[in-house]
Amino acid sequence: MAKVADKYLKVDPWAVVEEGFDPARNRVSESIFSLGNEYMGVRGYPDEGYSGDSLVGSYFNGLYEEMKLGAHYKGIIRRLRFMANAVNWLYTRIEADGETLDLAKSTFSGYTRRVDFRTGVYERQFIWHLASGKSIRITFERLVSMTQSNLGGQRVTFESDDFEGDIHIRSGLDFSPIHEDQGKNLWDVTERGQQDEWTAIVAKTISTGNRLISAFTLDTSSGATTAIVEDDKKVMQAFKLTLKPGQLSYFSKLAVNYAEKDTRVDAKSLWDKGIGLAQAMPIKTFNDFLVDQAAYWTQIWETSDIAIEGDPDNQQGIRFCIFQLYQTYRGDNPGFNIGAKGLTGEAYRGLAFWDTETYCLPFYLFNNPKAARSLLEFRYRSLPNALERAKEVDCKGAFYPIATIDGTESCDLWQHSNLQLQVGTAVGYGIWHYVKVTGDKTFLHAQGMEMLLQLCRFYESRGQWGQKTGQFGYYGVMGPDEFQLMVNNNCYLNLMAKNLFEYTLQAIQEMRQDVPESFDRLTERLGVTEAEWKGWQRLADDMKIPLDEETGVYEQHDGFFDMPHIDIHSIPVTDFPLYHNWSYDRIYRYDMIKQPDVLMFMFLYNQQFSLESKRANYEYYESRCIHESSLSPSIHSIFAAELGKHEEAYKFFEFATRLDLDNYNRNTREGLHTTSIAASWMNIVYGFGGMRSDGPDGLVLNPSIPSQWSGYSFKFLYRGTVLSVKTTQSDVEVKAVSGDPVQVRLYGRDCTIDAAGVRLELEAARVG
């Protein structure tokens, strides 16, 4: 399954840079040059309109439309919600000398596109050659504010040595883009108008009635007079800029967007809310905006940077990942989750999966705990949906959806939405991990415990007792390895549920001690009796965990060891991805797996298992895994590093940070692999850095270093302290960059880390 890079972009430690324009790669670049701020995201598409291949993607977190499904049977979902594409607030049309700028038709040169990680600025520049022989240099800048969620900004600058005349511009807001998958536009425009210096438009999604008000104001270098133009699903201002040789002309636009999902809010209130937000915006000019944004990013890099010496590709790659993770989620807007593609494309319909708690949460736990908590709050807010969904499938408690935007199940493949039960256990794991790392008991008592109780109810009601074994487990399920479609006693699920029951029981004991009245109020409200929760102990005790005692290998599910064998290296490379090239049913009948399943719980509960156990299972399952999920290689790399297989660890890491930058999977055009990006952070910190956060002894670090690197360092936040871990080929230095001293277990030694830090020799076995 050798992946091949499509090298195209320029390598730079602090930016993504495109030099020259390749129409065939434009969509890929649009994904890579996406900007976002958790509240909204916008792909790097041309502001000025482009008749070539482009996806004008502007997205707002949690804003959704829905489609009806022709469901056959009870318990199979009947409608599916997906992320709506929304207003193009960068809408711009430019004319000069009677020519309309369009890179698919116009003549141009000197094209560059760039996003700088230290400033957050997107900048695109080229020289437009007019038919007259004259030329205009145009620079497009844009920003999506990291401090003001509703705010986006744009500046377009014109400069020429030989052109003198008017440039005709229309700039505004456009709700007309087509949603590709649906093949239609999703919006009805309900209002358009002006108030003071703001021009605004309100639209709502046709089926769900999600609304968005978008308002903009313009500033031009010449104080030009503008005229409102309404057209189709747009509102614009038309104006002209007079350009003289050697003199800069520009216009800048601030756009304020406000999304409203509550259908009870009346039209006037919504209008007032949107305009009110716009008028109160503390950032008034594009220049202020640049300053504010750069300040934000400077601060981020001080606590979250990863530096790699001797490997410029991965240096750029990992900073791109960190940059995107902050753009995707920062916990300032409660009720949001992370879609598989973040806010950078429409693939996977903008839905969030179990990736959130298993792959993304660690990054936020160690960089932005507020964001980590906010992710768990999404699950708390959608608890009513999960309760409802459990009823639909004849179960009790909370059944969290395998794919969702608003908390409702939105995966239209019943085999996934009805058989994959792993999200709930991931939520339980996330609560456990969050509380363990942050010590935030307030969250546990106010929200976490309620989820845990409803989760246990679900995993009690969905489980069954084996007739022959007399053990408890889950029948008719699909595990994380989606190549085994409907199996019994998936080891991952059974083990996760066992841990869920055990953690809940332990948390109950603690909560009853700490805040007994809260616990009683909660259980009374939920109708959870002592007999009920005490009964969970037996389920945990009797949970079937299939293990071959002789080899130490866990059996992925009942009968897996008898599954017909296939040598995965014998599969022709042209057969990949198998989902496209093999009959759907064929994929499911081998001892071949798509992504870690047994290894996944060994990753999540790493310290429950001995090194020998991890080695046995790694060797068995790694040789059967084809990694048809971008999430897979990083987990394997982390194990390889732990097992001292350093070359293998680097091999699996090889395309982690640059999966999108080098378009390894050839589908970056659909959007970034956002949750894989989170895994690449883990790959360095958990893999090479040897961090473990799941054990009983606090934070563990066992750094190693790939032979390809001369050194690397990473920073992270732990219990209020920013720690830095620097590793070279000879030694490791851990110190507190800011904050109080904290305890860390380094190479098995308990160390107090303060500003002076601790320096140890790199452990021999760990040298790559």
Added chain:
Amino acid sequence: MAKVADKYLKVDPWAVVEEGFDPARNRVSESIFSLGNEYMGVRGYPDEGYSGDSLVGSYFNGLYEEMKLGAHYKGIIRRLRFMANAVNWLYTRIEADGETLDLAKSTFSGYTRRVDFRTGVYERQFIWHLASGKSIRITFERLVSMTQSNLGGQRVTFESDDFEGDIHIRSGLDFSPIHEDQGKNLWDVTERGQQDEWTAIVAKTISTGNRLISAFTLDTSSGATTAIVEDDKKVMQAFKLTLKPGQLSYFSKLAVNYAEKDTRVDAKSLWDKGIGLAQAMPIKTFNDFLVDQAAYWTQIWETSDIAIEGDPDNQQGIRFCIFQLYQTYRGDNPGFNIGAKGLTGEAYRGLAFWDTETYCLPFYLFNNPKAARSLLEFRYRSLPNALERAKEVDCKGAFYPIATIDGTESCDLWQHSNLQLQVGTAVGYGIWHYVKVTGDKTFLHAQGMEMLLQLCRFYESRGQWGQKTGQFGYYGVMGPDEFQLMVNNNCYLNLMAKNLFEYTLQAIQEMRQDVPESFDRLTERLGVTEAEWKGWQRLADDMKIPLDEETGVYEQHDGFFDMPHIDIHSIPVTDFPLYHNWSYDRIYRYDMIKQPDVLMFMFLYNQQFSLESKRANYEYYESRCIHESSLSPSIHSIFAAELGKHEEAYKFFEFATRLDLDNYNRNTREGLHTTSIAASWMNIVYGFGGMRSDGPDGLVLNPSIPSQWSGYSFKFLYRGTVLSVKTTQSDVEVKAVSGDPVQVRLYGRDCTIDAAGVRLELEAARVG
């Protein structure tokens, strides 16, 4: 799962009779009063139009339309073909005194509807009360010819004591009915016109271009002048009949329909073909038609009747079943199959399943061997489709569809169409059973062997080797018991495939001896090498047949014995049918089965198993079966009879013959349970009659008799001889009604049966 009869129709030994009109039951009666002749079928709907609840269903065997599906993955079908509803050739509109006859609006009395099994005539009669106070008795008769496939006939007779005046009639052909499931009409009319005394219309299905020419001619009591009327998708003749008190007036209509699926046939040829058929029709009048039809049925009952003494309900029931089986299929039109509802409704989309070879074939084998062969010819003709389908799922050989009208897979639930492999083994079984019973080696050599070879290729390529057991079997399949969705080593399938391989190898040996050149030509054409077919022996030898040696119970599939137990009697009766009331995924995780699976192969290869083995497996699986298939109870009844559980045998038989007459499943409105009707024939002949046709010693009879009956007899055809088996509470008499003496094994004794017959005492253990 107690089923409750909805008693409504009058009990009569030779007819179905409805007295009085119940609009709420009209659709049920429309199904029951269906006529058909294999080529076409027509529901018992009102000729004159009815604005109440009615399904104007007129069907032509194998005539199909298609719909596109949004398939996600390779190997999942992308379009689905279904039986089209077609021309209403009974179209009639009647006006008198300015009133239009419509039973939903008109006043009427003395309503009866009746189909006589001895004449095949459908007759409906009532008195229409006009607003004027006068009344007209109207009798509708109709026929679908059993000797002229294309011909249907209708006669409408008017009589009055007090009405004098004109009755205005429009009679014709109507292509406008809506297909209910699709919610639209499926036809484009391409031609209308008159030629000589025939008025005709040609239409084609919109997507598939299947064409139908329909022509009619009228005869009236008064030689009335008619005028052609064209309207929407109809062509009609308008005329009036003058009615005088005490004098009969009538009109009769002969309609000739010809279906053309070959799109290469040009319009003129099709027109000429249809009109030519009409003009050459040997039946020229409705009275001729009555005579011809009655003669046909008289002959049928001479060879195929089942008489039951002391049980008028089942007497009527079984004759209704035999009548419908002949109406559904008679082997005069090659290339047809039997849809789950025959030609009586649109449920199951008019598709044929594995029921054909496993449930229907025996009736035809022992009543109409030509029809039996024709059923197998359907599979031969659709071999190219099966070869194509195998390629789609990355296999070799022939993969026969689980549901089809034209040979292509048309089940839109991928889990069924991709995982249920039982049709191919049923085809192989059908070939074996047909050749065994009829001795027709010509068919085996000309068509059967080619299918067998391609079937073996499929079951070789789809099978795999267990990694632990080293045995061969099928992974990721669904067996006949559809409550176990995706399992490994389904015992039924493994055993059926083993038998297929073994029979094919035996047939190869025989064919190489009998007609070596034909065999060589065939294998050369197919590219089947000796090494290839010899390799099948190992697959048969190493096939995994999971059996618990201790209990003698076959394990339905790997892990079934550990499936969580449910006491099926603990399920509330209101939960049935489970498909409607349980979450889809919930059905699949118990040791509960929908219909016989292990028992099914013990039925098909009955004599491979000892009585002890059958008893052990019956007791285990019967107690876990909820019979959520109408095919299930009869198989259980047959086993119960064999095991001497006579009360149980009768209990399972109880609703077999009257499933539709008493609307036990409350869905007869959608069409008759045609393949269950075939099972009810087996229930008597194989169950109570103890016939076995699968053993090495020729035909076996072991009659028993339910205590509820004083006697019963059945006739059947065996190797050219019509045999009659008469059983009373004291003895059994078997004799040859016509034909040469034949050998039969009766109560374990080899007997030569001739016209004098053999009479034996009823065996004690077999008395109910």
